[in-house]
Amino acid sequence: MYLIKCWIEHPVNKLDKTFDYMHNETIITGVRVIVDFNNRKLIGFVDSCEKIDNLIKLEEDLGYKLKPIEKILDKESLITKELFKLGKWMAKDTLSPTIACYQTMLPNKIKPSSNKEKLVYIKMVKINDNKEKLTIKQQAAFDYVKENGPISLTDLNKAFPNMSRALIKKNVIDVYEVLKSGSLKLNEVEKEEFLDLTTYQKEAMDKIVNSDKQTILLHGITGSGKTEIYLHLAKKIIEEGKQVLFLVPEISLTPLMVKRVRSRFLDDVAIYHSNLSSQEKYEQYRTVLKNKVKVVVGTRSAIFMPFSNLGLIILDEEHDLSYKQENTPIYH
Structure with missing residues (x-):
């Protein structure tokens, strides 16, 4: 038997402690569970x-x-060990309920809350190795799946009405679920080569690279070439096997930065800001959690993306007040 300590979904100070439950198997930290709390089913x-x-x-x-x-x-933890520790530190530093910090970190679809939006799944079909005698129509439907599969169950039913049930009953196709894509559409960009840095840009980059300080201010007027230095720094960090976060203060500035970054790193880039749909946010979050990209571009909430090896944070226009979160938990 195992003792499971849980934070309850209500972000109020009176409940800001873990509550004890039991389970007959081990449960990993950072997952959501349904519990009985005061005769109510809560997350x-x-x-x-x-x-x-x-x-x-x-x-x-x-x-x-x-x-x-x-x-x-x-089935797996929703956050990294670093974010798990950060949530507790945030709660202590900002005097906020711990669960509120974790709810702030996670996309709506997977945050520990009963009011979250549900993930949308699609039923898919594919052929298997079983051999059964089929009618002419069943064989045609089977061949359709074989040639085009895996395909959605809906598409199969449109092409061959009433055939899917027979194929499933004869166990010649398998049905499974996949997460519905939010279909985040990004404009195609052409690959741009890295520009040679000017003498002043190279001097600034060398100072940054060789500095023993963790926080460095790069000051320059608009059009002075700061972004090119950012991009060269990002390239260096990525070559070291680490990840990079580009933060911009407002959503309106995101498309321009995304275009600049994607023109250098192409599809190795995730995007995260409040204008994305809940499904798109979840997909972008999961892309980072699964270590599929090296670069993230986003607004302040992107700071909570689940990086596995973050090596550089670039805070563009760092003086902008949009970086300050005024609702609980307050952070900047």
């Missing part, structure tokens, strides 16, 4: 999991009986 966020040898003695020491975890909602 919990797993903080820790500890093996217990004597449940009866533990309950005697606690003075109450532990309730079981009702359901585990995620």
Whole structure:
């Protein structure tokens, strides 16, 4: 048996502590679970999991009986270890409920809250290795899946009405679900080569690279070539196997920065800002969580993207007040 400590979804100070539950198997931290809290089914966020040898003695020491975890909602942690630690630090530093910090970090579709939007899945079909005798129409539908698959179950039903049920019953096709794409459309960009830095740009870059300071201010008037220095720094960091975050203060500035960055790094770029749909935000977040890109361009909320090896943060127009989050938890 395992002792599971969870944060409850309500972001109020009175509930800003973990609550104890039990489960017969280990549960990884950073996943959502359904728990019984005061006779209501709420979303919990797993903080820790500890093996217990004597449940009866533990309950005697606690003075109450532990309730079981009702359901585990995620197969893998939603956040990295660094973000998990950051959430607790934010709560302490900003005097905010801990769960509020985790809810701020995560996209709407996977935040630990009952009010979240649900992920949308599509049923897909593909052929398998089973051999069965088929009618002429069933064979035609089977061949269609074989030639075009995997395809959605909806597309199969449109092409061959009423045939999918027969193929499933004869176990010659498999049905499975995939996450519906948010279809984030980006304009195509042409690959641009890196420009040679001027003497002043190279001097500035050398100072940044050789500095032992973690925070450096790069000052220059508009059009002085700061962005080209950013891009060269990003290239160097990526070549070292690390990731880069470009932050811009406002959404209106994002397309220009995205175009500049994608022209150098093409599809190795994720985008994150409030104008994306919930599905698109989730997909971009998951792209970073799965380590599929090296660069992220976004507004202030992109600071919570689940990087595995972040090597550089570029804060464009760092003086802009848009970088300050005024709602709880307050951060900048």
